[in-house]
Amino acid sequence: MTAALSVDRLEVVFDRFRALKGVSLEVQSGESFGLVGESGSGKSTLLRAIAGLAPAASGSITVNGKKLGARRDKAFYREVQMVFQDPYGSLHPRQTVDRLLQEPLAIHGFADGEKRIQRALDEVGLGTGFRFRYSHQLSGGQRQRVAIARALILEPAILLLDEPTSALDASVQAEVLNLLEEIRRRRKLTFLMVSHDLAIITHMCERLMVMQNGEAVEHLTAGDLVERRVSKDYTRNLLRASDGFVRA
Amino acid sequence: MSTLLEVDDLRVTFPTRTGRIEAVRGVSFSLGRERLGIVGESGSGKSQTGRAIMGLTPPQAEVTASKLAFDGIDLLAASPRDRRALRGKRIAMILQDPKYSLDPVMSIGRQIVETLRTHEKVGKAEARARALAMLEAVQIRDPARVFDLHPHEVSGGMGQRAMIAMMLIAGPEMMIADEPTSALDVTVQLDVLGILDRLVSERGMGLIFISHDLRLVSSFCDRVIVMYAGKVVEQLKASELGRAQHPYTRGLLNCMPKIGADRHPLPVLDRKPEWAV
Numbered sequence: 001m002t003a004a005l006s007v008d009r010l011e012v013v014f015d016r017f018r019a020l021k022g023v024s025l026e027v028q029s030g031e032s033f034g035l036v037g038e039s040g041s042g043k044s045t046l047l048r049a050i051a052g053l054a055p056a057a058s059g060s061i062t063v064n065g066k067k068l069g070a071r072r073d074k075a076f077y078r079e080v081q082m083v084f085q086d087p088y089g090s091l092h093p094r095q096t097v098d099r100l101l102q103e104p105l106a107i108h109g110f111a112d113g114e115k116r117i118q119r120a121l122d123e124v125g126l127g128t129g130f131r132f133r134y135s136h137q138l139s140g141g142q143r144q145r146v147a148i149a150r151a152l153i154l155e156p157a158i159l160l161l162d163e164p165t166s167a168l169d170a171s172v173q174a175e176v177l178n179l180l181e182e183i184r185r186r187r188k189l190t191f192l193m194v195s196h197d198l199a200i201i202t203h204m205c206e207r208l209m210v211m212q213n214g215e216a217v218e219h220l221t222a223g224d225l226v227e228r229r230v231s232k233d234y235t236r237n238l239l240r241a242s243d244g245f246v247r248a
Numbered sequence: 249m250s251t252l253l254e255v256d257d258l259r260v261t262f263p264t265r266t267g268r269i270e271a272v273r274g275v276s277f278s279l280g281r282e283r284l285g286i287v288g289e290s291g292s293g294k295s296q297t298g299r300a301i302m303g304l305t306p307p308q309a310e311v312t313a314s315k316l317a318f319d320g321i322d323l324l325a326a327s328p329r330d331r332r333a334l335r336g337k338r339i340a341m342i343l344q345d346p347k348y349s350l351d352p353v354m355s356i357g358r359q360i361v362e363t364l365r366t367h368e369k370v371g372k373a374e375a376r377a378r379a380l381a382m383l384e385a386v387q388i389r390d391p392a393r394v395f396d397l398h399p400h401e402v403s404g405g406m407g408q409r410a411m412i413a414m415m416l417i418a419g420p421e422m423m424i425a426d427e428p429t430s431a432l433d434v435t436v437q438l439d440v441l442g443i444l445d446r447l448v449s450e451r452g453m454g455l456i457f458i459s460h461d462l463r464l465v466s467s468f469c470d471r472v473i474v475m476y477a478g479k480v481v482e483q484l485k486a487s488e489l490g491r492a493q494h495p496y497t498r499g500l501l502n503c504m505p506k507i508g509a510d511r512h513p514l515p516v517l518d519r520k521p522e523w524a525v
Contacts (some may be wrong), residue, residue, distance in 0.1 A: 038433040039404075097292035140290075169289040169460060171517035178513035196434065203505035203514070226508045241434035242507065244467035245441045 002065065004029040004158055005050070005080075010059035012042075012049050012214075019045045021214045022059065029064075029157075032191040034205035036198055036220075036238065042214040043194045045246075047160050050192070051082045063158065078108060081151035085163040087143035091135040097146050098131045104154050107204040114207065120149040124179060141172035145179065152183065160210075161193040165200065177204060198242045202226060210235045252454040253301065256315035260296045260305060270414050271296045271309075279422070282454045284447065285465035285486065287500075288475035289514035297475070298424045299403050301456070302341050302399035303331045303360040318422065337367040344427040346407030350399040356410045357383075357395030360417055367418040380412040387444050405436035409443065415446055422454040430459070441468055462489075474500070477524035496523055511517050 005027040012020040015112065020042045027033040035043040048054040050061055052072035061068045063079060084090040093101060101120060105113045118128055124145040135143055142166060151159060164180065165173040167187055195201050201208050204223045208234070210217040217232050230236055260272040274292040277284070288294040295358075296313065300311050303323065316323045318339065335341075343349040351359055360379040364370060370378070382390035399407055408428065415423060425444065429437040441492040445468065448455045459465045465472055466486040474482040474497045482494040490500050499517040 020425060038435065170462070170500060171289065174505075174514040174516050178507065178516065180258050181512060197505075199505040199507050202507050203511075237435050239507075241438050244463055245445075246467065247445065 002029055003062070004031070004064060005192065006062045007046070007050065008060045008062070010046070010049060010061065011057040011195055012045050012054050013057040019054070019214050020049065023214070023216050025209055025216070025219075027158075027190060027192055029190055030188050031207065032193065032205045034201035034208035035192070035194045035211060036196065036201050036208060037211035037217075038214070038238075040198065041211040043211050045214075046211075047082070047162050047192065047194055051080065051160055052076070066206075074108060077104075077156075077158055078154050080158045080160065081152050081154060081156040082160040082162065083147050083164050086167050087135075087140055088167070089148055090147055091143055092143055093135060096132050097126075097138075100135075100146065101150055101153055104150060108154060110154075116153055120153045123152060123183065124149045139167050139172075141176060144176055145170060147148065148176075148179065148183070152187075156189075157189075158190045158192065161191060163195055164193070166195070166197070171176070173200075180204070198225060198238055203206070210238070251280055252319060253456075254315055254317045255279075255297075255301070256313060258300060258313040258316060259311070260293070261310045261312075262306075262505055263308060263310075269525065270478055272300065275475070275478075275480055277424040277473055277480065278482065279456060281454050281456045282471065283445075283457060283469040285469035285472040286456060286458045286475060287460065287462045287465050287472055289460055289500075291477075292462075292475040293478040294475050298341070298426050298456060302424055303335060304341075306362060318516050333367075336415075336420075337362060337418045340418070340420040340423045342408075342411055342423065342425040342428045346399065346404060347431075349411060350407060353397055355396050356402070360410070361486050363414050364417045378417065379413070380492045382417045383410070385416075385447065386410070386413045387439070387481055388413075403436075404432050405440060408432060408440050412444060412447070414439070416451075419451070420453065422456070423448065424456045424458070426458045427460070428437055428457070429464075430461075437464075442452050447454050462497075463504065466491045479524070481523060494523075495520070498521050 003026045007023060007025050009022040009024055010169060011022055023046060037043045047055050049056050050140055096115065101117045102113060105116060110116060120129060121128055125140065126145050151216050165176050168176060183189065193204055202225050204220060209219050212234050217234050220230060224230060228239060230239065256276045258272055258275045259270060261267045262271060275297055286294045286297060299305050305311050313324060343424060357379055360382060361375045364375050380391045380395060383394055388394050388409055429440050432440060457465060457469055466489045469486050472484055472486050472489065473480050475498050481498050482492060484492060502515045503517055505514060
């Protein structure tokens, strides 16, 4: 097995604040890898640094054996796409779904746009009836499906998911998680997924990394979490918190 | 158990260009000195129910009820002046995100003192002392320092504690908490709930806890009301949630991923049109 994505001692610094302090991880091809931690732990920053949205101060990121430079080229974005947390903020409010999906195709010079848009919409369960609507005419779950369609339309191998369901209702969350799993199985995608919810990560991912204050606390498998084989207090606290409120 | 709040056939209607939209359609329940959870997804009318009780419904909306009474006072017949006197003094409300619900240009201490002095005749020195004591009661370690901080200088969990302190300082008998912990990290969430729980039971308040998180509510409240499309579909004891009858309640419980439950794909809610009737 080859590593689809590897991050080596990555540092991200904003002004004088070290948001990531030498984080390393390796994600195998076809694997689903989770990042958990509280807000401010650096999990989203790590994802954004991989996508080229946050500046790396030192360290390296390698995708499919190719080391990335400071700027991402077009080929990178055909390989790696990202789905953001807030479907209300990540879709252009004055563009139709059709226009939104055409943009990546135009940038990368695809000729068979028509077919791809239809297929992408079918794949996320929206159908062509939604093609000429604006995002404000869609519900949160439908918007997130459009965002997923936009990420998939270039047929990337790696999907970066930044809390893809935390803005959605529980029942819609289940639908979107099922959709993501099905797409991953069908297309043999590699996922790197961020969530603050341990239950979602154990459901979606085989391995995960717990983060705190810009550092990796520990690496675990989903099985470790289920059996509560964790060695750090921080992780134990997170686990306890996910059980809900217990009256003292 | 004395009844604090009685709600019978509460309806909230919004006029829109495409006709009247009923956000709340005939909700009835009563509240004693207990913790009552109202659970539902977005658009279920749970927040509008809380706001109607508080008297914070937008002016264009219409609120009707065959009974909406707090401690024997008919809230719908009460004058705006009387309702203003109730709000903050006897009925308090905590909102979701302290970033938006606290005044950004006023120090935390001054905001708490303002609430107190609006409702009680107290001198400046005494008001300050009571605000500091209240900040201590919500487990803020260095109350004198936090007193002078502005909301942007504190974390989300600290802001929400300050919000709770502000709401409790006038000694309300009933509190409506609308998603009080949804903007917080899970571990901070439990701290804030712990504080809320202790203060509510010590002071014998009635609490309405509005949330989308059925499991969290059931671990915190005594009783749970489940709302769907503006209506109450089920009322049950929190301890008996496992025996919920309505398919919506069961679907909602079922569709969440659980640590240790290996279910692929997750069961999804099959919404039936008759639930909304």
